[in-house]
Amino acid sequence: MTVEDRERLETERLRTVQQLASLSRDFDAVVEASKDSNADDEHDPDGATVAFERSQVDSLLQQARRHLDEIDDAQSRLDEGSYGVCESCGRPIAAARLEARPVARTCIECASARR
Incomplete structure (x- = not known):
C-alpha cells in the first residue's frame, strides 16, 4: 500500500498507546480512591459508584488493548502486502x-x- 497507510496506522497506534496510558492512570486512581472508601458496597452509597467507575474504566482499557492488537495486525498485513x-x-x-x-x-x- 502507500506511505500514507503506514503513517495512518502509526498515528493510530500512537494515539491508542497514549489512550491506554491515560486509562491506566485513571484506573489506578479509581482503585486508589476505593482503598479509602467503605468496602461495604451494599450499604455505602459511594461504593456502587466506585465499583461502576472501576468497571467502566476497565472496559475501556480492554477495548483499547483490543484496538492496539488490531492495529498491530493491520501493520503486519501492510508488511505482508495484504493490507x-x-x-x-x-x-x-x-x-x-x-x-x-x-x-x-x-x-x-x-x-x-x-x-
Whole structure:
C-alpha cells in the first residue's frame, strides 16, 4: 500500500498507546480512591459508584488493548502486502474506508453482509 497507510496506522497506534496510558492512570486512581472508601458496597452509597467507575474504566482499557492488537495486525498485513484487501471476497478495500477505519479487514459490502 502507500506511505500514507503506514503513517495512518502509526498515528493510530500512537494515539491508542497514549489512550491506554491515560486509562491506566485513571484506573489506578479509581482503585486508589476505593482503598479509602467503605468496602461495604451494599450499604455505602459511594461504593456502587466506585465499583461502576472501576468497571467502566476497565472496559475501556480492554477495548483499547483490543484496538492496539488490531492495529498491530493491520501493520503486519501492510508488511505482508495484504493490507487493503478484503479478507472475505479478496477485492480491494476502498481508500475512504481505510481512512475512516485503518484496521478494516473487509470491504464495506462484506462488512454490511455480516450484519
